Amino acid sequence: MHQLMGGSVKFDPSNMVLTAGATPAIEILSFCLADQGNALLVPTPYYPGFDRDVKWRPGVDLIPVHCRSSDNFSLSITALEQAFSQARKRGVKVRGILISNPSNPVGNMMTQDMLYSLLDFAEEKNIHIIADEVFAGSTYGSKKFVSIAEIIDSEYIDKSRVHIIYGLSKDLSLAGFRVGVIYSYNNNVLAAAEKLSRFSSISTPTQRLVTSMLSDKSFIQEYFETNRNRIREAHDAFVEGLSELGIKCAESSAGMYCWADMSGLIRPYSEKGELELWEKFMSDAKINITPGSACHCIEPGWFRICFTTIALEDIPLVIERIRRVVESCKSSS
Template identity: 50%
Template sequence: MSEQRGYKVAFDPSNIVLTAGATSANEALMFCLADHGDAFLIPTPYYPGFDRDLKWRTGAEIVPVHCTSANGFRVTRAALDDAYRRAQKRRLRVKGVLITNPSNPLGTTAPRADLEMIVEFVAARGIHLVSDEIYSGTAFGEPGFVSVLEVMAERGAAAADVSDRVHVVYSLSKDLGLPGFRVGAIYSSNAAVVSAATKMSSFGLISSQTQYLLAAMLGDKDFTRSYVAENKRRIKERHDQLVDGLREIGISCLESNAGLFCWVDMSHLMRSRSFAGEMELWKKVVFEVGLNISPGSSCHCREPGWFRVCFANMSAKTLDVAMQRLRSFVESTTNGAAALRRAAVPARSISCPIAIKWALRLTPSSGDRKAER
């Protein structure tokens, strides 16, 4: 954890609770911090699985913090205040804010100023902040990843009023490609949270075999540094391939620098600018084109036409086939053909800001199987 944060944060081992993955860590924190019916504020668009992971067994509620493409889906104080007021109108007791940094599905790192603003917000409201940093080792571009714990360290004495209400979730699933090993962690300076989460971890332990293997793996610092660096290089390579391929067919993306996803704007391909139009397009892409992408509505995005595309689970050759299929589909639509013509002219890159929540997969059609071998 220290290595992925550039050794800018010192971790006290007594404040760490190991869990069976980040899912278990997030759920445990909900049990620790919220009673049945209490709420957490989560900026949108957010990982669709949170609706399951945070709510199903805990009884907690999620109140979306609505972010927009106007500022690249960044969190604002006004949006946080609005979500807090909406929760109060529903007579929900807000217990905290949960952020994912880097973001799934946006593929962006939270700017330092935004993290400082969020910390100020939770301090003023007397609530908790959970920072899910499962993608911290995937940042491949500028600005780099900044942990909320780094922001807390810079606050110095001023952090005392909120230090026991800031909690970090981490996992080896993304940074080391070990999702099946189920290794996660909670880091908290709150003794009561650490105590309760430690007791709850009995229901989701990391096996002794896994711990033994990982102790040897993580003890080899040269290997882990080399692995993470190579992983970032490959992620960036595949990211650039996807973004360039989409640009060539007139499809733009939110500018991203981390994670395994691109947030893609396909609104111009919809027959109607509505969520019904979004789902109609999604079904065509899934069942006719053979690409499994995630509609933005599943991530609680309020703007129809955004889709999450995972680019990290396929070879360059397979991604080329995906782009070929998508190009054929775009050419078959009136709006898409016009966008293709515009794409032939050099255009500016947009920085404004894509549920079936699962990653982009290819369903080979008979005509593509030879090309994909």
């Protein structure tokens, strides 16, 4: 974590609890921070897996805080305030805010100012912040990623309400290895999480492999550089291809997805129209993309498209298939 964030922040091993991937890490934090029936605020569009991780077994609710295309889907404190006070009116206890930063699906990153505002908000409402930073090392833009860990080293900030999720699935492309981590500044949470990690522990052969790999700092350095360059190339080629078809993407600088606006192609302009277009992509073009409604996006017609599962030279083929879907939409409207 230290290395991939450019050495700008130090992580203390005694603040870590290892888990079998980020998925159980999020579930464990939900169990630790909230009771059944409590809720977490979560900016939309959000990673569809959060529903599974937070709702299924912990029984914690997710309250969407809607972000909009007009702001490039950035979070606003006003929207947070609104969602919080509406929840309170309904008698729902809000225990925290769950963010993914860099954002999955949008791929944008929170500014340092936004992170400070978020900390102020959490302080004022006496709630926690869970920051899922699994894409921290997969940046490709000119902006530098700022971890929430970097800015809380101040005596004015109550660190005990900040909990970070990390894992090797994205930045190290090791999804099958099941290696995740809870990084918390709260000793009670760490103690409880350690007990619960018994249900999601990392197997010893995997620990050994990963230890050996992470110890090779020059390999990791080289890997990150190569990986970022490849993501950038794929992103640029893919977004350029979409743009030529008239499909614009949200501005992004991290992750493996682009967040594409196909609202012009859906009829009716609703979730129904969106899902029909998704169906068309699946059956006609054999392309599986994520409809925005699965990410609880409030504006219909946005789709998450993963551009890193295909080789660079196959991008034109995929764009060609998308072109056919686009044309068929236009000719039928």
